[in-house]
Amino acid sequence: xxxxxxxxxxxxxxxxxxxxxxxxxxxxxxxLDKALPIWDFCFYYxxxxxxxxxxxxxxxxxxxxxxxxAKINDEIMKSQYVKKFATLxxxxxxxxxxxxxxxxxxxxxSVEPVQ
Numbered sequence: 001x002x003x004x005x006x007x008x009x010x011x012x013x014x015x016x017x018x019x020x021x022x023x024x025x026x027x028x029x030x031x032l033d034k035a036l037p038i039w040d041f042c043f044y045y046x047x048x049x050x051x052x053x054x055x056x057x058x059x060x061x062x063x064x065x066x067x068x069x070a071k072i073n074d075e076i077m078k079s080q081y082v083k084k085f086a087t088l089x090x091x092x093x094x095x096x097x098x099x100x101x102x103x104x105x106x107x108x109x110s111v112e113p114v115q
Contacts, residue, residue, distance in 0.1 A: 006035035009044070039081055042068045043088065062089060070100055 008031045014020040020028045036044055042065060050061035065085055072078040082100075086093040 005038045007038060007041040008032050008035040009041070039068060039072065039077075043081075043084060047088065058089070066096075066099060069096075 008017070010017065010020055010031055011027065014023065017028065020031070046061045046065055051057045052061070065088075069078060069081050069085060072081060082093055082096045085091075085096050089096075
């Protein structure tokens, strides 16, 4: 099928993978071992960069992830991320599906997180 891209999350105190490799090869390898599938990374990113106590930030996070989910072609995989979204936002799965169906052409938004 397609490419299964993964994203390695590096510690905040390094500027790039090469610097981490030079500083601490074991930590670098650990980051690679823990690399997240791209869809999971999007959820990780939202969970760590948006203030869910702020209704506007929550809406931005929601729009971003709905755009991500809309891009998933595999329906079984998509259903898993609909469940993950419903859990993260504490909403019924049917609401997530309803929102996706309202705008099937949801675009992946590039928005800055609201702190």
